[in-house]
Amino acid sequence: MEISKILIANRGEIAVRIIRTARRMGIATVAVFHESDSESLHVELADEAFSLGDGTLADTYLNIPKLINIAGISRCDAIHPGYGFLSENHIFAQTCQDAGLVFIGPSPDSILLMGNKLQARDYAMESGLPLVPAHTIEEGKDIPELAENEFPFLIKAAAGGGGKGMRIVYNSSEMREAIASTRREAKNYFGDPTVFIEKYIEDPRHIEVQVLGDKYGNVIHLFERECSIQRRYQKIIEESPSATLTPDKRWKICESAVRFVKTINYYNAGTIEFLMDKHQNFYFLEMNTRIQVEHPVTEMVTGIDIVEEQINIASGKALRFKQEDIHQNGHAIECRIYAEDPANNFLPSPGFIHYYSMPKAKNIRVDNYINEKAEISGFFDPMISKLIVRSKNRKDAIEHSIAALQDVVIHGIKTNTEYLKGILQHQDFQNNNISTTFCRDETNKINSEIETEKKNLNKSEYIIAALLYRLNQPFRKDSANIWQQISYWRHFMQIPVRCEEITCKIKVENSGKGKYIFTKNDQKHECQINDIAENMIDFSVDNERFRTSVSIDDKQHIMVRMHGFDFEVKCDDILGDESVIGDSGQGSERHDNDLVSPMPGKVIDVRVKPGDKVTKGEIVAIIESMKMENNIIAPFDSSVEDVYVEKGSSVGGAQLLVRLKI
Ligand code: ADP
Numbered sequence: 001m002e003i004s005k006i007l008i009a010n011r012g013e014i015a016v017r018i019i020r021t022a023r024r025m026g027i028a029t030v031a032v033f034h035e036s037d038s039e040s041l042h043v044e045l046a047d048e049a050f051s052l053g054d055g056t057l058a059d060t061y062l063n064i065p066k067l068i069n070i071a072g073i074s075r076c077d078a079i080h081p082g083y084g085f086l087s088e089n090h091i092f093a094q095t096c097q098d099a100g101l102v103f104i105g106p107s108p109d110s111i112l113l114m115g116n117k118l119q120a121r122d123y124a125m126e127s128g129l130p131l132v133p134a135h136t137i138e139e140g141k142d143i144p145e146l147a148e149n150e151f152p153f154l155i156k157a158a159a160g161g162g163g164k165g166m167r168i169v170y171n172s173s174e175m176r177e178a179i180a181s182t183r184r185e186a187k188n189y190f191g192d193p194t195v196f197i198e199k200y201i202e203d204p205r206h207i208e209v210q211v212l213g214d215k216y217g218n219v220i221h222l223f224e225r226e227c228s229i230q231r232r233y234q235k236i237i238e239e240s241p242s243a244t245l246t247p248d249k250r251w252k253i254c255e256s257a258v259r260f261v262k263t264i265n266y267y268n269a270g271t272i273e274f275l276m277d278k279h280q281n282f283y284f285l286e287m288n289t290r291i292q293v294e295h296p297v298t299e300m301v302t303g304i305d306i307v308e309e310q311i312n313i314a315s316g317k318a319l320r321f322k323q324e325d326i327h328q329n330g331h332a333i334e335c336r337i338y339a340e341d342p343a344n345n346f347l348p349s350p351g352f353i354h355y356y357s358m359p360k361a362k363n364i365r366v367d368n369y370i371n372e373k374a375e376i377s378g379f380f381d382p383m384i385s386k387l388i389v390r391s392k393n394r395k396d397a398i399e400h401s402i403a404a405l406q407d408v409v410i411h412g413i414k415t416n417t418e419y420l421k422g423i424l425q426h427q428d429f430q431n432n433n434i435s436t437t438f439c440r441d442e443t444n445k446i447n448s449e450i451e452t453e454k455k456n457l458n459k460s461e462y463i464i465a466a467l468l469y470r471l472n473q474p475f476r477k478d479s480a481n482i483w484q485q486i487s488y489w490r491h492f493m494q495i496p497v498r499c500e501e502i503t504c505k506i507k508v509e510n511s512g513k514g515k516y517i518f519t520k521n522d523q524k525h526e527c528q529i530n531d532i533a534e535n536m537i538d539f540s541v542d543n544e545r546f547r548t549s550v551s552i553d554d555k556q557h558i559m560v561r562m563h564g565f566d567f568e569v570k571c572d573d574i575l576g577d578e579s580v581i582g583d584s585g586q587g588s589e590r591h592d593n594d595l596v597s598p599m600p601g602k603v604i605d606v607r608v609k610p611g612d613k614v615t616k617g618e619i620v621a622i623i624e625s626m627k628m629e630n631n632i633i634a635p636f637d638s639s640v641e642d643v644y645v646e647k648g649s650s651v652g653g654a655q656l657l658v659r660l661k662i
Contacts, residue, residue, distance in 0.1 A: 001077070001102060001315050001316055002315060003027055003077055003078045003102060003104075003311060003314070003315045004027060004028065004077055005027065005028040005029070005030065005047075005074070005075060005076045005077055005078070006018070006022050006027055006028070006029050006030070006076060006077075006078045006079065006080050006104065006311075007029075007030045007032065007067065007070060007071040007074065007076040007078070007079045007080070007101075008029060008030065008031055008032070008042065008046065008079075008080050008082065009032060009061070009067050009079050009080070009081050009082065009085065009086055009092075010042075010061065010080070010081060010082030010083075010084070010085055010087075011033065011034065011037050011040065011042060011061060011369070011380070012040070012042070012369045012380070012381070012383070013367045013368050013369045013383070013385060013386060014082040014083055014084075014291070014293075014367075015031060015040075015042035015046075015082060015369065016041050016042045016045060016367070016368070016369050017307065017367050018080050018082060018307055019031070019042060019045045019046055020045075021305055021307040021308050021311070022080075022307075022311070023045075024308075025308060025311065027311070028047045028048075029045075029046040029047050029048075030046060030047065030048045030049070030050065030070065030071070030074045030076055031043050031045075031046035031048070031049040031050070032049070032050050032051075032052050032061070032067060032070055033049060033050070033051060033052060034051075034052055034053070034054060034060045034061065034379075035051060035052075035053060035054035036054065036375070036377045036379060037377075038051070039374065039375075040369050040370065040374075041368070041369045041370060041371055042369055044371075048074055050070045050073075050074065052066060052067075057085075057379075061085050061086075062085060062086060064086065064089075064091065064092050064095050067079070067086075067092075068095055068096065068099050068101070071096075071099070071101055072099070076101065077101065077102060078101060078102035078103070078104055078311075078314065078315075079096050079101050079102070079103055079104065080104040080105075080307075080310070080311075081093075081103070081104070081105055081290065082290075082291065083290050083291055083292060083293060084162065084381070087105065087289075087290040087291075088111055088114075088115050088161065088288070088289055088290055089111070089115075090108040090109070090111040090112040090115065091108075093105060093106070093107070093108040093111055094108040102314050102315065103314065104268075104310050104311055104314040105268050105289065105290060105310070105314070106266055106267055106268040106270065106289045107267070110264060110265075110266050110267075110268075110289055111289050113264060114264075114270075114286070114287040114288075114289050115159060115289070116158050116159060116192075116194075117156060117157075117158050117159075117160065117196070117286050118134075118136065118158045118194070118196055120284075120286055120287055121134065121284070123260075123263075123264060124260060124284040126263075127259065127260045127263045127264075128259075129256060129260055129283075129284040130281065130282065130283050130284065131283055131284050132198050132199050132201060132275065132283045132285070133198070133199045134196055134197060134198040134199065135196065135197045136196045136197075137179065137195055137196060137197060139183075139193065139194075143175055143176065143179065144197070146172060146175075146197070148171060148172060150199070151169065151170055151171055151172070151200075152168055152169060152170045152200040153168070153169050153197045153198065153199060153200055154166055154167070154168055154169070154197070154198045154199075154200045155167045155168075155169060155175075155178050155179055155182045155195055155196075155197055156182070156195060156196055156197075156198055157182060157183075157185065157186030157189075157190055157192070157193075157194070157195050158186075158192060158194040158195065158196055159186060159190035159191070159192040159194065160186060160189075160190060161190070161288075162234065163230070163232055163233030163234035163235075164185060164189055165182055165185045165186045165189060165190065165195075166182070166233050167181065167182050168200055169197075179195060181629075182195050183195055185629065188604075201275050201277050201283070202277075202278075203277075203278060203435035203436070203437050204228075204275040204276055204277055204278075204435055204436055205226060205228045205242075205244055205275070205276040205434070205435055205436065206226070206227045206228050206230065206235070206273065206274075206275060206276075206285075206436055207224050207225070207226050207227075207228075207242050207244065207245070207253065207273075207274050207275075207276050207282065208224060208225050208227060208271050208272060208273040208274060208292075209221050209223070209224050209253060209254050209257035209258075209271065209272045209274070210222040210223065210224075210225065210269070210270075210271055210292075210295065210298045210306070211257055211258060211261050211266075211269070211270050211271070211272065212268075212269055212270075212306070212309050212313070212319060212321075213261050213262075213266045213267045213268065213270065213313070213319075214267055214313050214317070214318050214319045215267045215313065215316060216318050217262065217265070218318060218319045219258050219261045219262050219266070220258070220319060220321060220322070220323045220326060221254045221255075221257055221258050221323070221326070222298045222302045222304060222306070222326055223240065223241060223250070223254060223298065223301070223302065223326070223328050224240065224241060224242050224245065224250060224253060224254060225238050225239065225240045225242065225294055225297055225298060226238065226239050226240070226241075226242030226243070226244060227294060228434050228435055228436050228438065229423060229429070229434065229438055229439065230436050230438075230439060231342075231346055231439040231440075231443070232346065233436075235293070235294060235336070236335070236336045236338070236416070236420065236423075236439070237333065237334065237335055237336070237420065237423060237424070238294035238297050238333070238334045239297055239331065239332065239333045239334070239394070239397070240297040240298050240300070240301050240328065240331070240332050241301065241328050241331065243394050243432040244276070244280075244432060249280060253274060253282055257272035260272060260284075260287070261287075266289070267313055268289065268290075268310060268313055268314070269290070269291055269295075269306050269309060269310050269313075270287055270288065270289050270290075271287065271288040271292050272284070272287050273285040273286050273287070273288065275436075291306060291307065291310065293336065293383075293386070294334050296332070296334055296365055296367060296386065296388040297332040297333065297334045297388060298332075300330075300332035300365065300388055300390040301328045301329055301330055301331065301332050301390065302326055302327065302328065302329070303329065304321070304326070330390050330391055330392050330393070330397070331390065331391060331392070331393050331394045331396070331397040332388060332389065332390040332391075332397060333388070333389055333397045333398065333401045333424075334386055334387070334388045335386070335387045335388075335401060335405060335420045335424075336383055336386055336420075337383070337384050337385045337386065337387060337408065337410070337415055337416065337417060337420070338382045338383050338384065338415060338416045339351070339376045339382040339383075339384055339413050339414070339415060340382050340414065340415070340416055341414040341416075342416050342418075342419035342443065342446075342447060343419075343447045343450075343451075344414075346416075347630070348378060348382045349376075349382070349413045349414035349415070350376045350377055350378035350382070350413070351375075351376060351412055351413040352373070352374075352375050352376075352412050352413070353370065353373060353374045353375075353376060353384075353410055353411065353412040353413055354373055354411055354412040354551055354552075354553045354554070355372070355373070355409060355410075355411040355412065355535055355549075355551035355559070356370055356371070356372055356373070356374065356409065356410055356411075357407075357408075357409040357535065357549060358385065358387070358407075358408055358409075359387075359403075359404045359407035359408065361404070363389060363390050363391055363400060364387070364388070364389050364400075364404055365387075365388040365389075365390075366385060366386070366387055366388070367385060367386040367388070368384065368385030368386070369385070370384070370385075376413060378601060384410065384415065387401070387404055387405065387408065389401040389404050394432070395430075398424050398429075398430060401424055402421055402424050402425060405417050405420055405421045405424070405564065406421070406563070406564035409535075409549040409551075409561050409566075411551040411553070411559040411561075411566065412553060412559075417564075418450050418564070418565065419443075419446060419447070419450070421564060422446035422447075422449060422450050423438075423439075423442075423446060426442060426446065428442070453565070454500075454565055454567075457562075457563060457565060457567075459499045459500055459501075459502050459567065460520065460525070460541075461541060461546060461562065462499055462548075462560045462562060462567045462569060463497050463499050463502070463504075463506065463520075463569055464518055464525065464527055464539070464541055465537055465539060465546065465548045465550060465560045465562065466497075466499075466550065466558040466560050466569035466571070467495065467497070467506060467508065467516075467518065467569075467571070468516065468527060468529055468532075468537055468539050469532070469537045469550040469552075469558065469560075470552065470558055470571060471508070471510075471516075472514070472529060472532055494506070494507050494508075495508060495571050495572075496571070496572040497569060497570070497571055497572070498569070498570045498572065499567055499568070499569045499570070500567060504520055504521065505520075506518050506519065506520050507519040507520075514528055514529035514530075514532075515527070515528050515529075516528070516529075525541050525542055526541075526542055526543075527539060527540065527541050527542075528540045530545065535549055535550055535551050536548070536549060536550065537550055546562060547562075548560050548561060548562040549561040549562075556571070557569070557570055558570075558571070593638065593641070593659055593660040593661060593662070594656055594658075594659050594660075595620060595621070595632050595634075595635075595656075595657050595658045595659075595660065596655060596656055596657060597623050597632070597651040597652070597655045597657055601623045601624050601630070601650075601651060602623065602624050602648070602649070602650055602651070603621060603622070603623055603624075603645045603646065603647055603648060603649045603650075603651060603657070604622050604623070604624045604629065604647065604648075605621060605622040605647055606620075606621045606643060606645060606646060606647050606657075606658075607619055607620055607621060607622075608620050608621075608640045608643060608658060609640065609643060610640050610641065610642050610643060611639065611640060612639065612640045613637075613638075613639050613640075614634040614637070614638055614639065614640060614660070615634065615637050616634055616635065616636050616637050617633055617634065618633065618634045619631045619632070619633060620632050620633065620634050620640075620657075620658050621645070621657055621658060623651065623657075632657060632658070634660065635660075636660075636662070637662075638660040638661060638662050639660065639661050639662075640658060640659075640660060640661075641659040641660060641661040642658070642659045643657070643658050644656050644657060644658065644659070645657050645658075
C-alpha cells in the first residue's frame with residue numbers, strides 16, 4: 001500500500017528527522033504537539049499540526065485514542081511512532097492496524113515479544129545467542145539466595161528501556177531496597193513492576209547491530225555501532241564502525257543478529273544490543289524494535305536512510321538492498337547534547353535558551369528541534385540535539401567532532417558540550433580504551449580538567465568581547481545602543497565588570513570608528529572591532545584577533561563563547577537593573593539548613609516529618625524531573641525542623657522542601 005500522509009506520534013528531533021525524509025519522498029506529514037512544544041520545529045515543518053493540549057504525558061503524546069482520532073480527521077494513512085513514547089507499545093501498533101492505519105514499525109506481536117526483556121532472553125536462548133546469567137524474582141516471593149562472591153548484580157525492569165529502571169547491587173544487604181525502588185520506577189515508567197536480576201559484566205562494551213527486515217523474510221544488517229560511552233546507562237557518544245571489532249568478530253556479531261531477527265519473523269528497522277566483555281565474548285542484551293536515537297551514525301557510514309526504509313517496509317515493499325550492497329565508509333561519531341550539568345552529577349538543567357547556534361559543514365549533521373530561542377521544559381527528556389560528524393577514519397572523526405563541539409553555542413542553560421569535548425580529548429577514548437564504565441570512572445577527572453582549562457583562560461578577552469558587543473548593538477530592534485541610551489556622550493566611562501573570579505573597573509575610551517582603549521588596573525589595551533553582527537563579534541586586542549559568539553539575556557547578562565568555553569560577563573554600570581547587581585534573588589535568603597529542590601519537578605516521596613532525626617546521607621525526599629528520580633539527601637546529622645511539601649506536590653527550582661536543625 002502506498003503511503004501518502006503520515007502522522008508523527010512524537011516530538012523533538014526525531015519528529016523533525018522523520019518529517020525531512022517523508023518530505024523528500026513526497027509524503028505529507030501531520031505533527032501533534034503538547035502546548036509547551038507549540039514553537040517547536042516539528043510543528044513548523046509539518047504540513048499540518050494538531051494540539052494535544054497541555055495535559056500530562058498520558059493525556060498527550062501517550063493518548064492513543066487522541067492520536068488515532070487526529071490521524072482520522074487529517075486523513076493520514078500511516079503513523080510513525082519515532083522512538084520512546086508509544087514506539088514500543090504493542091497496543092498502539094494494534095490499534096493503528098485496527099483503525100486501518102499503517103503502523104511504521106514491526107508487528108504488534110514482535111513488539112510484545114521483544115518488549116519484555118525476560119521473554120526476549122528466552123527467545124534469544126532458543127536461537128542459540130549467548131546470554132548474561134540471570135535470575136527472575138517474583139513479586140511477593142523470596143529473593144533468590146545469591147552467594148556474596150557472585151556480586152555485583154544488576155536489577156532490571158523487564159519492561160525497561162532508556163537506561164531507566166536499572167540498579168547495580170554490590171552485596172546482599174542492598175538487595176531489598178534496590179528491588180523495591182526498581183519496582184517502583186518500573187511500575188511508574190513502564191506500567192509493569194516485573195524485575196529480574198542479571199549478572200553484572202565488569203567493564204563491558206556496548207555493541208549493537210542495526211538490522212532491516214521486510215515482510216517477505218529478507219533481513220540485512222547495516223553493521224554495528226559502538227555505544228560504550230554512557231552515563232547512567234544512557235548512551236551519550238556513539239560511533240560506527242566500532243574500532244573494537246576485528247573483521248572476523250564483526251562478521252560473527254552481525255551474522256548472529258540477522259539469524260536472530262530471521263527466527264522471530266521480524267520486519268521493520270531493529271537493533272540487537274550486545275555486551276562484549278574484556279575477552280571479546282558477546283552476550284545478547286535486548287532487541288529494540290524501533291528507530292534508535294543513534295541511528296544517524298549508521299546512516300552516515302552506509303549512506304542508507306533508515307526512516308525511508310522503515311516507510312518502504314511498512315508499505316509492503318521488499319528490501320531494495322542485498323547484504324553485499326552495504327558497506328561501511330569512513331567513521332561517524334554522534335554526540336548527544338543534553339540540558340544538564342555534568343559537574344553537578346548530570347543534574348537536568350531545563351530553562352530558556354536565549355541563543356542557539358549549531359556548526360554547519362559538509363561532514364556535519366545536526367538533528368534538532370529548535371531553531372533559535374527555546375524553552376527546554378523539565379517535562380520531557382533533556383536531549384536538545386545530536387551532533388553527528390563523519391570523516392575518513394576514527395582519528396579524524398574525533399578531531400572534527402571536537403572542533404564542531406567548540407562551535408556549538410547554547411546560551412541560557414547548562415549543557416554537556418564541554419564534557420563531551422572532554423571525553424573526545426581523553427587519551428583513553430582516543431586509544432579506544434573504553435567501556436560502559438568510562439563516564440563513571442573518568443567524570444571527575446574530565447570535570448576537573450575542564451575547570452583547570454577554564455581557570456587558565458584569559459578572562460580579559462571575554463570581558464573585552466562583552467563590552468565591545470554591548471557598547472555597539474546596532475542590530476537591537478529597540479536600537480538601544482548604550483551610547484544613545486545614556487542620552488549623553490561620555491568620552492570616558494568606568495564600567496564595573498564581573499566575570500568568574502574577576503571583579504574590576506574598566507575605563508573605556510571611545511576613539512571612534514570602532515576603536516576603543518580599555519584600561520584595567522592602569523594597563524591599556526587597544527581594541528578594535530573588525531566585524532560585528534547579531535550574536536557575533538570579530539575584534540582585536542593589541543593586534544591579536546578573536547572571533548566570538550555573544551548573546552545578551554533579558555537581565556542584560558552577556559554570554560561570550562570563545563575557545564569552546566562560555567563565560568558570563570556582568571556589567572554593573574549605570575544601566576544595570578537590580579537583577580544585574582543582585583544575584584537574581586534565587587535563594588538569597590536561604591538558611592544553610594534548608595534543603596531546596598535542585599530544579600522544577602514533582603515530589604514523589606517525602607520520607608521525613610518534623611521532629612525526625614536524620615543522619616548524613618539519608619534520603620529525605622525524592623524529586624522527579626525530566627523523567628529522573630533525584631534523591632534529596634541530608635547533608636549532615638540533624639533533626640527536621642519543618643517540611644514544606646508533600647508527596648505529589650509540584651515544586652519550582654530552588655523551592656524550599658525541608659528545613660533542618662542541628
Ligand atoms: P535499556 O533497555 O534501559 O537501554 P539495556 O538492557 O539495553 O537497558 O542496558 C543499557 C546499558 O546498561 C548497557 O549498555 C550497559 O551499559 C548496561 N548494562 C545492562 N546490562 C548489563 C550487565 N548485565 N552488565 C553490565 N552492564 C549492563
